[in-house]
Amino acid sequence: MKRGKGMKFVGDSRIPDREHRMKNIPKDYSEYPGKTEAFFPNYLLKEWLVGAVFLIGFLCLTIAHPAPLEQEADPNATGYIPVPDWFFLFLYQLLKYEAAAGAFTVLGTVVIPGLAFGALMLAPWLDKGPERRLSKRPIATGMMLLGFISVAYLTWEAADQHEWGGAASIDDDVREIDTTHPGYDIYVEESCIACHGDNMEGTAMGPDLYDLAYDEEGVAQIVVEGIGEMPAVIDADQTEEIETISEYVVSGGGTNEGAGGAEGDEDAEDTDDDEEDEDADE
């Protein structure tokens, strides 16, 4: 606050008298070099216009792609493959390499990121020269490009190697299955329920069983022989049990529309196609 000679204060305050106070008049920018513009209000209004356009684009994004929400956290779901948000993928990927894992974990978690971010923070002292043009400071430019390319590459690799379908198969589609059906007892006894969920909604270990692409014979075969990671669950000579559970599973626990019959099969194929499309997209 200015406290020059001859300054009068109003009462006992430090606020100067009106005639000694700064006038609320904008600077005259006509003497500034080039096409300099005043920030307020000229430039700020243009910024608001750009901001409004940006906001509309951003809102379109949020409407087109609602924020995902997976099922509630279950610490016992050991089969779940964790994946961090995209901006941490580079670090996540770095830790997958042998040279930065196991005994060398410290290298991957502390040393390499520490050096990279440390160098970023100390950039003004690592690159002290007065030159500002890119071509005049090749080392700084080269290091930054190297860092940028490494991060981009690691992120790309992490995204490429992750099985996105695995996470997507756990969705919100949960239907109430028919627990009075004799098939339900077999579903519980043979521990199908452990992997395919209380309502056949699927878990991290097994897919959901709604609208399956298999008919009763197909399910019977899987139950006896297993498929993929799923083990065989029922002995081949227990034909009655196999028949019951197959019928029960093909009907989606009684939740599929038009369970059984030609229509049901058609639905099942549609679902299968959709899944394949999704895979292709990824």
Next chain:
Amino acid sequence: MLQRIYDWIDDRIDITPIWRDIADHEVPEHVNPGHHFSAFVYCFGGLTFFTVVIQILSGMFLTMYYVPDIVNAHASVEYLQSEVAFGMIVRGMHHWGASVVIVMMFLHTLRVFFTGSYKKPREINWVVGVLIFFVILGLGFTGYLLPWDMKAYFATQVGLEIAISVPVIGDLLGELLAGGEIIGAQTLTRFFAIHVFFLPGALLGLIAVHFIMIRRQGISGPL
């Protein structure tokens, strides 16, 4: 009328110097996309700030419904997402805004680096900017756990393992963040506190310093 209100306030607290400091500064030709379209690269800092404001506002509305405990967290997010009017949009803004902030901040960092704007006398402002970068990454990390879904839980587990692997202070750091040895009720409340109080406080302070320094030093000149 407005003039009289302004004068009344000015008589008492002498706001003209402050107001002139905020409002009255030049926008040089080389940063004005209206004159040189390539100058749009100078917009990324402002867009970062704009998105941070969106994050703060949408976050304030989210806390009206969100419950930070492990029994209700997921259900409250689900309710907010599916039942509350515009809840889906507000949560979507906060979710996607997190990514947009990081993209914009990254582009801003590259712009400042490649125009050599961090050089003398702007070294301190660069360091403050890098600190803002860290705080924003911290916000991204802690915000991820809050919906308490599968992704949140297991990604946080990985994050905490990274923290624990730091030599010497790793175990302490892990316990400080997780509030115990497992990811559970304590972890969720800690991450909530860090995400909603500690880091935003630090962020606002750093942004204030960042902006005051820009006003002091002005924007770097043309190349």
